[in-house]
């Protein structure tokens with residue numbers, strides 16, 4: 001069982017590793033955006049020091065870590081979801097059902113394999129370049145990095161669960177891609193990619209911090225910045241795990257409804 | 268002697284490996300007929316089919332487009348639930364125990380692929396190894412055999428998306444067999460393949476059936492596939508079984524005509540030879556029809572004798588024309604249902 005999904009994840013990792021030109025182009029884009037955002041943040045934090053509870057160095061670090069995690073957590077898409085929607089649209093999904101493997105675990109393994117590649121291939125270089133050009137508040141000891149890695153893994157799982165739900169809607173809607181676009185838009189806004197969610201005022205900020213998307217970027221970055229330690233760290237993990245469990249559970253329900261639809265109604 | 272005894276005893280004991288009894292599948296199709304109006308129609312894709320396939324048989328399952336072949340195969344794998352009737356494969360109700368059945372059957376849908384598109388072929392096989400929990404030694408042995416017989420050696424490290432249609436199909440067939448399935452369903456495995464690839468696939472399937480006694484159910488539009496592979500052929504049309512017997516028997520009921528396509532050096536009036544009638548002339552190319560049961564040799568010899576022949580080929584009667592003839596000869600009811608022999 002575990003071995004099958006390990007092979008699936010490893011295959012997915014290799015698959016993305018073969019697209020070297022795409023990786024290089026992506027690193028370039030992330031780096032350019034990192035510079036633009038870092039300068040924007042610098043201007044903003046010069047005006048409003050301590051905005052959102054971050055000092056300038058932390059704010060700029062926030063930018064670069066977000067750029068490094070953008071593809072890993074597939075905040076704005078780029079994961080398995082396009083392929084799944086396409087298989088649903090063409091009916092290929094029916095033959096997937098024939099395999100003695102659980103579809104949700106199958107796609108989860110694929111997406112985590114991809115995330116692992118994107119963390120190394122798309123994440124490391126921009127962060128390194130950012131650290132060379134700016135004074136970043138990165139931890140020097142290994143422990144915060146480990147805590148960060150765990151939070152990123154949970155964030156990637158929550159992200160998968162959200163996109164799995166969105167992609168499965170293609171079974172009922174003619175335009176599955178539309179739902180995906182909506183989900184990517186929500187991801188862009190509510191993950192904290194544009195601005196840290198702590199900057200949002202009042203009820204909107206409150207809401208944004210409670211939604212699952214905050215697991216994707218906001219929480220992992222805060223863990224790395226040392227803003228969540230001790231019980232606050234446990235709380236952060238519990239929050240991510242809770243959303244992962246709820247969303248994966250919802251995914252299973254939707255999956256069995258979709259399977260019934262294919263098997264009983266014939267697609 | 269002993270082997271024959273087992274063969275004949277088996278279906279009696281188990282009642283056959285694949286058993287269908289009055290199998291039905293109805294689709295509700297909703298069609299938009301106006302801005303707000305929707306019309307619901309029912310399609311009886313499979314309309315009461317019964318047959319039994321014994322272990323080790325190799326059966327052709329043929330019929331025109333939309334006859335219900337793929338729908339039957341989907342029900343046999345469990346990815347589609349029947350609307351009525353009874354269905355057992357190796358004693359298992361496919362739609363109830365899809366996963367348990369999956370470990371005992373292999374499927375190839377010629378129009379689709381189960382291989383991992385972006386990765387080298389070998390990666391898909393490693394996946395099968397884990398997915399079907401194939402013992403290591405068995406996996407290596409089966410892979411080696413498939414690689415040799417299907418000529419996959421040079422293709423293992425090639426990403427599937429770079430394979431030609433015929434190469435991909437051979438790759439898919441191997442993927443369906445690594446876990447030693449007792450039954451193999453092939454839904455148009457030779458579609459779009461060239462003559463050489465078709466021959467390779469057929470030879471492989473014949474060996475598989477002969478050596479491992481794998482039961483094979485094959486749908487195809489190519490009667491030559493059936494001729495080379497299957498002792499038994501079932502014809503379905505509009506979801507009903509209209510013939511179940513040997514291919515020779517089918518030709519006897521619905522004598523098709525084969526077509527001789529003749530290329531001459533230059534344009535000539537229609538060729539006149541005994542045993543064939545001209546059906547079409549187009550410049551230097553002519554078409555002649557002759558009974559499918561007759562030999563082409565004397566006709567070819569006569570043409571070569573009397574005409575400036577450049578090239579010629581023989582076209583087998585297609586399933587559509589065989590079925591059309593079947594109806595014109597015997598308008599109603601199933602034709603000569605097959606006994607238990």
Ligand SMILES: Nc1ncnc2c1ncn2[C@@H]1O[C@H](COP(=O)(O)OP(=O)(O)OP(=O)(O)O)[C@@H](O)[C@H]1O
Pocket residue numbers: 265266267294295296310311312330331332333334335336337338339
């Ligand atoms: N999911 C579905 N929903 C509605 N109708 C369907 C569905 N699947 C098949 N049908 C209909 O059922 C009938 C039988 O289709 P099927 O695919 O089994 O034919 P086939 O014999 O495989 O034909 P072909 O030779 O073209 O592959 C057709 O009329 C088809 O339109």
Ligand SMILES: [Mg+2]
Pocket residue numbers: 336337338454
């Ligand atoms: Mg078909």
